[in-house]
Amino acid sequence: MRLLAGIIKKEVLEIIRDIQSLFLLILMPATFILVMSLSMQSLFQPGSDFTVKIIVNDLDRSPESTRYIGVLKKIKNITIVEQTIGLPEEAIRKKITEGDSNFGLVLTKHFTSAVRNFAGSPGEAPMVLYIEPAIQSSIQMGVKNQLLVEFLKLRTGSFFDANAALAAYAGIKKNNFFPEPDAVILPRFAVKSGPESAIPNASQQSVPAWLVFSMYFIVMPISLIFHTEKNYGTLSRIRSIAMDIRYLIAGKIVSYYIISMIQVVCMLCVGRFLVPLLGGDVIGFGSSPAGLFLIASCVGINSIAYGLLISAVSKNTQMAGSLGVILIIIFSAIGGIMVPKFVMPAAMQSLSIISPLAWGLEGFLDIMLRNGGIEDILSECALLVLTSGVMLGATGIMLKKKIL
Amino acid sequence: MIQIRKLYKSYDDVTALNAIDLDIREGSITGLLGPNGAGKTTLVSILTGVLKKNDGQVTVQGLDLDRNPDEIKAITGMVPQSLALYPLLTARENLEYFGTLYGLSGKRLRDRIAFSSEAASLQPFINRRAGKFSGGMQRRLNLAIGLLNDPKILYLDEPTVGVDAQSRRYMLDTIRRINAERCTTIVYTSHYISEIEQISDDIVILDEGSIILSGSKEDILSSRDALAIQVDSISGAVSESLSALAGVTCETGVIYVEKNDLLAQSIIRVASILRDAGATILNMHYDTNRLEELYLHLTKKELRDEE
Structure with a gap:
């Protein structure tokens, strides 16, 4: 020993x-x-300080597009680093490749019609999204989903506004139509045993x-x-x-x-x-x-x-x-x-x-x-x-x- | 003390030791001398149990190396050619560690550390890290570790390589003192011929795995340093004529011409007298009292670069 x-x-x-x-x-x-x-x-960490930087180029210059940009500004994980109304496509690409921004969002002149059109075919895309290639695919997907959700909210809101009487008759409230995500999906982490961590x-x-x-x-x-x-x-x-x-x-x-x-x-x-x-x-x-x-x-x-x-x-x-x-x-x-x-x-x-x-x-x-x-x-x-x-x-x- | 019979060792196709027969006397200092690759370290490694031999028999104090390796190791100390110590540990920690491996503990360990560090003159530096020591101090620590178990036989394999003259002198004095005071049998290998000449009682010259000369220092080194000329027979008158020359002496059948500044002239005169007397020269060789000359004569003077 x-x-x-x-x-x-x-x-x-x-x-x-x-x-x-x-x-x-x-x-x-x-x-x-x-x-x-x-x-x-x-x-x-959900809800953390992690943000993506976006340049927004508003070619539609409509109340709808302004409202949409206003909604995006309130999202915690999105920072609008620049908001323009006629930036050429080349300039957006340059700003992204030089690291000034992670994404470039162009609201096309079809934006308002896409928000308001409920009957016809979708037509031209209302938005174009430029993406920095190095951004992780999961983040790309998250940003695309967020933009889509906010667009659908705007579009649904527009539908409600156009059909207020019908909604009232059916007892559907506009504010309840898009509940908070945590109210819809409750995340739970699977553990082997004991209390949930x-x-x-x-x-x-x-x-x-x-x-x-x-x-x-x-x-x-x-x-x-x-x-x-x-x-x-x-x-x-x-x-x-x-x-x-x-x-x-x-x-x-x-x-x-x-x-x-x-x-x-x-x-x-x-x-x-x-x-x-x-x-x-x-x-x-x-x-x-x-x-x-x-x-x-x-x-x-x-x-x-x-x-x-x-x-x-x-x-x-x-x-x-x-x-x-x-x-x-x-x-x-x-x-x-x-x-x-x-x-x-x-x-x-x-x-x-x-x-x-x-x-x-x-x-x-x-x-x-x-x-x-x-x-x-x-x-x-x-x-x-x-x-x-x-x-x-x-x-x-x-x-x-x-x-x- | 140590008997070696027909000892054989090879590495792959290379024969390192070839049928070595050697007796090492108890209490003696035996100097092992030989060029690079002669087999000195291999011989010491086998005797200390570090290497296994291929054939032959080694007995130490009547104990067979094959059958009683641990008993032999227990009375053996080793100071290897390389610095077998830990640079990050202090001298004391090195001594404690190896002392523990030797099975020492408590007061006995403390006493042996005190003795070894004193013998190597390391006491003032005992709490300093070995890596911070000078080359000479590291060599002395290497020696101190070899003394820890109070060995009856101490093997030193080129223990003074790379040290200054003062440290070398101190180490040689220490080794001689240990030999004298504790009657420790010492086997000492070195490249330094002067060291072997200075320290040894017995000398063994190894070359290419074989012993080419062994014996006591007195037997090996002649008392004179002269050219010995062996002749068939010379008359008393010739002998007197030769003896009259400066630096020339005659013994039965051999004329010694002293090796000094007049050697060339003396040889010419001796040769002239012998020719006039009609004497036949049978043999001529140097008798030397210097080991270096003998060593170079025996092992030749060519470089021995190891492959």
Whole structure:
């Protein structure tokens, strides 16, 4: 036990005194979490301050078009940056491509007739929408829907005005015809068990993702220490000492596990305390602390096994660094770390099942987002432990062949 | 103390050690000398249990290396060629860590750290990180770690590479003191011939995996530094004539011409007298009291770049 404690002390001291390792394990993921949580906040939070900029060019110059623009001005997520009455099409395109605006809305001279015409065919389009190509398709769709809804409201209002007597006879009230969206659709988030969680926010999406991502970066200090020991001859010195080498490996695993858990606590604290301080959303930990500990432990052990395997197969620190990081990035990309899995095509989503980072992320999301318990993460934990065993076994065989 | 018989080691197709036979006396300092790739480090690595041999037998204090590796390791200390320490740890933390691996704890560990750091003259810097040490201090820490388990046998593989003259002198003095005070058997490899000459009781010269010379320093190095000319027979009168020349002495069948500034002239005169006497020169060689000359003579003077 004293031997194990000595080995753990040395390994932990080495990591916490290595600025590069601390940067990779703590500062880099904390920065990712802060940046991603704050920048994605508006996308995840309904009714947030996220706005799109629109230039409106009114060619109709009618009471209807003026009323429509007035309604658009009141919408929280739309900012009309410029309102003109005869801007050429080229000028609109230029303003969008130069970043002055995200959208350009042209109300054509057919706008009024489109609002008032209830009998004939739709005819010419009453609006043309210029869109910045880089705008996400979900935002494009949201803006188009919003413009359409407001147009239909205007058109319906016009219908009511034209047929006020008929509406009164039928007992239909104009103001009730278009109720508020929340009165029609009540959003509820599906959780595994327990009470329904708060609306998932950007922090809850990004903290688990970047936490899992950063945990695998333990490959860097592991390989650095391993290859330094090999190159400096400390491994040779250790082999000249009458000690069971398994203690050395066990000591390393326990040390890195402690570092991993410190990393988890730090990242969760960043999500819980630091992100809100900077105006972001508070992260929830779910309702199963044991489940959270279990999935964190399984991801930690898997990342350590990965680090040891990469160290064993690589010839030097440089090779371990590049190979280790490249594989993490590939597995992150297909595992839903960088881009949420639900926006991926079906084929890519199927591919994500081969990524240990995806198993870890799903486990964290089950606990933190879906309010799951231990029973909900057993399959992910089993996969992580199983692959850890395979990687550690392979590492042992390689080390025995190459070094021990 | 250490008996090596028919020791054989190869890496793939390259023979690193070829049928080595060697005895190392208890309490002696044995200097292992040889050019790059001679097999010095391989031999030390096998003796310390770092490498496995292919064939042969090694016994240490009657213990077989194959059957009792841990017992042998327990009485063995090693100071490897590379700096086998952790730069991010302080000297004390390095010593504590390796002491723990040696199974030391409590007062015994503290005592051994105190002894080793004192022996390596590191006590004033013991709480400084090893990475901040100068090259000489790192080498001394490397030595201190090797002394932690109070070894009966201490292997030092080129322990003074890259250190200044003062540190080198200090380390050699320390090694000699440990050998004298604790009767530690020391096996010392070095590229520095002067170090081996200075420190060793016994000298082993290795080349291309084989021992080409071994023995006590006294036996290996002649007392004289002269050209030895072996002749068939010379009369007493010739012998007297030769002995009359400055720097020339005659012993039975051998004429020694001292190696000094007059060597060339002396050789001409000796050759002239021998020719006049009709004596036949059987052999000529240098007898040297300098290890470097002997070493270069035995291992040839060509560069030994490793492939």
